[in-house]
Amino acid sequence: MDIYAKIVAKIIEQQESIMGPIAIEQAKRVSQLKVDWPEHKVDLTGDPQAAVDKLVEQYKELFGQIAVETCRDAVQTMLASLPKEQIPSTLK
């Protein structure tokens, strides 16, 4: 899995620990993501940064800004290895 797929997987994992299976349902609604959660496999189509942003927005829509902060915390160490311009805007 590339770094963005890993970021998406980590976010879904973290959200799942908070809200349960709803997290996976919400992730599946993002058109740029193909989620096979029993295998913990995630595929991204199109612009990967936009795909990550879409996922974060999905959670924000339901649960507010706190969900965004949780996503950011979950992938903090992964973001550290990305140059600033490659960090999805919702996670900056």
Add this chain to the structure above:
Amino acid sequence: MDKHKTRKKPKLTGRSRLQNMFKRVNKEMYAKNLELAETNQTLFLLRNIDNLVLESHEELGSLCQKIAEEVVKHTNFGAIGILASPVDTNKLFLYGFENSFDIEISRTKLSLELTLHKGWIVGPEKIALIDLEKITHAQLEDQFDYHATYICEIVKKLPIKSAIAIKLIARRRIVGIVIVGFPIPVSELSEKQRSAVERTSEAIGVAIDNKLLYDENQMVLKRMLNTNKKLRELDETKDEFISMASHQLRTPLTSVKGYMSMVLEGDAGKLSKQQENLLNQAFVSSQRMVYLIADLLNVSRLKTGKFVIDAHPADLSEMVEGEIAQLKETAKLKKIEIKYDKPKKLPKLMLDETKVRQVIMNFADNAIYYTPTGGHINIEVKEDDGHIYFTVKDDGLGVPKEDQKHLFTKFFRAGNAKKARPDGTGLGLFMAKKVVDAQEGNILFESTEGKGSMFGFSFSKKKLAVPDS
């Protein structure tokens, strides 16, 4: 138309109000769930750390590395280093190191000598926030001596910008240090992150201290086992020596006693009164040496497992008569009257005759020794209540009350007995009890200091009955 008509807010329909309410409830539930999830995660990590300590018999170094791996797996810490101070050292060693960036870092034998250290490590502050973007090589040297270069390399390789260092203190000493690195600047570290580091460090501190306590216990146990082993070897050597010496001494002593007995009986011609007196005293002393050697031999047999009761049908009244006969001369010298009314008919018992004779001799000889000149000794053997009793009563020194409960213990001698007879061993009564107990009998004892004592034993007729042939 009114131009100044203010624009009214559109009225919320029931449906939108409901939707807003759901959103608010969702957010609140999310916040609560987030709290619970974080608590769960922390508890899960702490439990895993505890399990690592409880289930691990590994060295401190391996344990710290496993803890580091576990922490990185279950937190969002960028990197963690665990330094620990093993038992009996004043050094901290870097035992555990892990990072979440999948970057390979070579481990080095980083160690810090605590007694030589200055700076934060030996200062009063427990926690230090480190700005890795601004820290200089000189500042790192202050804390980490010649390891500063290695630490600079780590900081360059890993995308960490800040660190929190916490001292782990247990039993008033620094048992370790945890350093957690984050990929964000010091100014962006949240209270939540600091609390998480503190909580995790506490658990690591407890884990390390438990491990150190276990290691200390093992060291002490090992030392004790070694000491015990040496003591056992010394004890065995001593027992072997006593056994060997007793055997070697017994033969010539038996000869001495035998020849003296012959001379006293006139086999070498008539003796003058003075010669008879002197020889009697020599005979009594040699007799005492024979008893002493017998006691020493029996004690050493007890230790080596060779103390065995060899029971055969024996007449206790006959045994008593035989032993008293040997003491007639000794009693005569002190003008002590020994009274013994031998019972007419007594059933035989299954007894180790040799050992029981020694007990009878011991009690009777003690009675003579500790009774002043002109005193009285009454020896009795009787049957009563399903038992056979043997008792020796004297009107001698008696035993002080405070000494009575120790009387039958190994090497113990009552205070007044030590004065009256400095050369005693304290083994006679100890062996007497062993012999009687081994044959399921009971020791009998009563005494009043200054008035006299009663020593004896009883055996059950039923338990020691001679089997029908």
